[in-house]
Amino acid sequence: MSTIVVSKSPSVVVRPSETVTTAGKKGILSPADKALITLPSTVLYAFEQPIHEPVESIRRGLSQALVHYYPMAGRLAGGDEDLHIDCNGEGVAFTGASANCTIKELMSAVDESQQKSMMPLLEKLVYSMERFTRADPFVLMQVTTFRCGGSIVGVTWDHGVADGFGIARFMQAVGELARGSPTPSVVPVWCKCNDDQHHQQKSVSVPVLPPYTVAALQVVSEMLPPASGLGITNITIPASLINRIRRGGCSHFEAVAAVLWRCRTRIVMSDPETPALLMFTANARKYMGLDESYYGNCVALPIAVEKCGVVAHGGDIMDVVAIIRRAKEQVPEHFKENGDVVAGMLQAIGDLRGQVGYHNAFGITSWRNIGFEDVDFGCGTPSWVLPYVHNLSSPICVVCPQTRGDQQGACRVISYCVAPQHADAFHQEIATL
Structure with missing residues (x-):
């Protein structure tokens, strides 16, 4: 047109x-x-x-x-x-x-x-x-x-x-x-x-950030984008791929995150021995004694870590899912004031300082099932809900809500996680996984 x-x-x-x-x-x-x-x-x-x-x-x-x-x-x-x-x-x-x-x-x-x-x-x-x-x-x-x-x-x-x-x-x-x-x-x-x-x-009362989240935010703040900047890409992960992974026993988010993490790592990593980081957001209201009526910022920031070579090529995709799941299962520990587990997590994230950059780290935030798809101004719920990605300094993907206009079972993702020269290869990896 x-x-x-x-x-x-x-x-x-x-x-x-x-x-x-x-x-x-x-x-x-x-x-x-x-x-x-x-x-x-x-x-x-x-x-x-x-x-x-x-x-x-x-x-x-x-x-x-x-x-x-x-x-x-x-x-x-x-x-x-x-x-x-x-x-x-x-x-x-x-x-x-x-x-x-x-x-x-x-x-x-x-x-x-x-x-x-x-x-x-x-x-x-x-x-x-x-x-x-x-x-x-x-x-x-x-x-x-x-x-x-x-x-x-x-x-x-x-x-x-x-x-x-x-x-x-x-x-x-x-x-x-x-x-x-x-x-x-x-x-x-x-x-x-x-x-x-x-x-x-x-x-x-004002919610207080747990020490782990403070440390994770510090790691994110130190990330530098590639010299060529980050390109914005509209991705659709096929339902067939998501369903194949989920048959192994995992959530929709875990399947989508594993696809994005494996495919991105394959095309951007420079050293297979370098730690690969996947940072994602999780609703922390229940851990802070709040419910869904609280509208201020209240998220945890889990970080999944493994060697780049393992994420990119090691074993089955379900092995990547397991790494992500372990990071999710540790979220309740973020909000404990003391203990060996918390100390170990803080030590691990501290060890990552200075090792995080475009070639080994990115973030995912999911907008599914948090209420965006339920807005109704009198004509029913939306056909599509899309995030608009502003000029962020760190690589990120946004998982869009499932709405009526999307392909049944497929997942739309707005990607701001690869440099323009890597965009085509990223699409190809997802298409052939």
Whole structure:
């Protein structure tokens, strides 16, 4: 088809629909929040079925949701020692837009694109944001309508105010309120403000990062990308491959992670004796005494380690699965204050300092089954949910939610984990595994 054109209306500020009684008070950021503050993350929801007055109804639902999620309508304030959210109700940014194509035409173009060529397509559907500043809203939303009657909702948020679970819960609330519900079905929970009299939101004590997670974050922060940068690739892992691995007895995530880790290691490793690292995120709420209503950052960061040669070519793919599973099974140990197991894990991760780089390490985060696929603005759940990968410094893959528009049983992955010169080989390894 001809060039896809998206015409955007001027952006507006959306504020809470009711006065927020904690306006002017401090919203406390946890150590995990501070580690991710000003980092933009984006999700795009594609709805092929028409939403009644999509721009206005979603804007209204967003305004009502900000009453319950009032810190998201605030602004960053304070210095390094007192970094917090000023809950001033200044609001979030919102715009409507229209496209000259259908959603299927757009998604076909995304599926056919390779490496960074897919990004100009997705950039039309979201606010452009390399990094948040203190003056920026924490949420930027664009609702784009298409010729087919469908819509795509692009949401960029400051990762410091919510993790993936949290923003999924927030968007579910926006959908419920847009459909006419008087209140969200789940009352949101966040860190305590310095005035907890507000009746719309429960609060909890600030979660503390366990020592292992702090050490893992330090290892990640020291990773350097390849000199040529990282290319963005849209990958589909076939259902036949996933099912073949799962017959050996493992979860969907373990199967997908094993495929990505083995195939990537085969094409990027420089020394088979070098340790290969796979870092992935895990929901840590239950280990911190929290439930799914808590929307701040609350993740563990397990690290699977083995020699590059073993990951790439050693034994069956189920051996790689077993390495990943052991890292998952150790997550409860991350939150224990002492003991030989914790000491050993900290020593092991300390030994990795200075050995981590593009040729032997990358991360995976899974967006499956955390609520992204359950958002409904009045026309049912989305046909597709896609992450938009910003300019990250460390290699990563994002496993997309399973939605109605995807191939049955297949898994869509947005890869930002290989340099452009390795992209074709990475695809080929997955296709022939």
